[in-house]
Amino acid sequence: MPQTVVVTGASAGIGRATARLLARRGANITLVARGRAGLDAAAREVAELGGRPLVQEADTADPQQVESVADATEETFGPIDVWINCAFTSVFAPFDEITPEEYQRVTEVTYLGFVNGTRTALQRMLPREQGTIVQVGSALGERAVPLQSAYCGAKHAVDGFTSSVRVELLRRRSNVHITIAQMPAVNTPQFSWVRSRLPRHPQPVPPIYQPEVAARGVLHAADHPRRKQYYVGATTLATIWANRLAPAVLDRYLVRTAFHAQQTDSPPPQGPDNLFSPADAPPGDDYGAHGVFDDRSHSHSWQAALARHPAVSTAAVGAGLVAAAACARHRIRGGLGVS
Template identity: 50%
Template sequence: MAKVVVVTGAGAGVGRSTVDEFARHGYDVALLSRDPTRVHRAAADLEANYGVRALAIPTDVADADAVEAAASRVERELGPIVVWVNVAMATVFAPVSKLTAREFERGTRVTYLGQVHGTMAALARMRTRNRGTIVNVGSALGYRSVPLQSIYCGAKFAVRGFTDALRSEIIHDRLDVHLTMVDLPALNTPQFDWALNKMGRKAQPVAPIYEPEVAARAIFFAATHRRRQVWVGFPTVKAILANRVAPGLIDRYLASAGYEGQLTDEPLGADSPGNLFEPVPGDYGAHGRFGSRSRSGSWEMFTNRHRNAFWVLVGIGLAGVGLFVRKKKGA
């Protein structure tokens, strides 16, 4: 039987890398993204490079009916959906005082409700077969918010709350449907070139920066292993744990560093694009403009993949330390 995966936000960035990763492992892929030209080009690349079936469906995930229609088309043309990955997102770089209610609503509908719509469409089909996997893509910013990204941070917090609530419901209903969440660090994607920006200077991810392939590998791993959650990159781990220990201190630190760290010294052109309400045309792929500063691997993902061996080594190391201490005391 064919393995079928659906990926939202598949036209660029993490979504674009994710469809490559699944196709590389022999999955037939349905690509959901707003820009018809980009998503059809991505589908053609998958078929040419990996010999899989690829179905491009231009879709705005903020539209629940459109997502449901896309899911029905996938099952008609490719077969039962085995994995559904919710990647699509939108953000604005601006303080709350410069945002409009309409911008908040749109960003929330894409980044939060887009994942809700995708999950509901997938679960309705997986429930009847009692199998399948849903991957919701979160962020370190869903645990520790930063200034200038209140729309995105609020939406990622909501995704986390929704995912945890649904996970308990799945357990209650004794469904063999796996729900997992992958929390990502700063990534080298086109987001920083096309997100709506009201700051007058070009945006940038806060270092350390990872290539989108790191995220794609983590998403594939989460989809094919029964992990409740996967944290990618030490900055993600650090942000989540540090916020539990000293949130007030981090509030004050980010009040200054959180502004400058997200902005370059380059002025923003008057004609700079913004993809919040409409897709930005152009030949965008998985990567942004920060390749020279980006990492292609993650130690945290290595330890997650090999966690049993990792903890065995940790145990051996601790036992060795204990033996050494006892010998020193007996000397």
């Protein structure tokens, strides 16, 4: 029997790349987002790759819309096996330049959207004692950076919320699982459609990974959900361990580097942002999975590849810690890469 999977944020970026990988498995995939152009293009890709798509235009900040997504999924495909929370939005600006309405919107989508998806999935999975929820997280959920306070706050909240729910499920000895895939800097369209008050075009801080690297991490987490979290990319490990081992040093380093490192030399985007309305709503275009940084992005991560093989998991952990320490030393001197 094919799996039935709900993917929020499926019209672009990591969600879009994840849907493609699921389609190659022949999965039934409910594609959830606000933008119709991206959803329709994603549905065509899923069908061409061997999956069965169901398009659902929905705002995950609205719990009733999320409930409707779940109802439509189970009416079409049957019980939901995996729910992947990936939808988010953000504002690039110093905190005092973000309005209360903007801050609320980022929090509603990037944090409460995950809460709504998790609640809806659990209401259906717990009575059956079967199912998996994957949160697409970020290294910024543990190590915040300047100019992204709303996003970092929401990702920190997702980490805390998910840890709490996970322990509740463990106490119940439930066969329903929840886990997080923590991401590095990823080449997604968000940097072209994010609301920004920066003087130049925002960018992910190198090294940058392609969305397919992130998607493979998401699928691995879905297939092996008993671990609390998975790290995708050596820079994710480096960021988290540097923050745990030397947070004050990292603060001073970010003061020196993080402001210019999150911007290119190009002028800011001129198109519509996606904070309150989807950027790919008609007559908008399909943005696809990739952003504008293909020429600078890595299509593979040795750390993530090692972590997907249980036979070498011990080696992966050891190698990851060594890499994290080395990367931390390197980053303190010259660069920190996270999404």
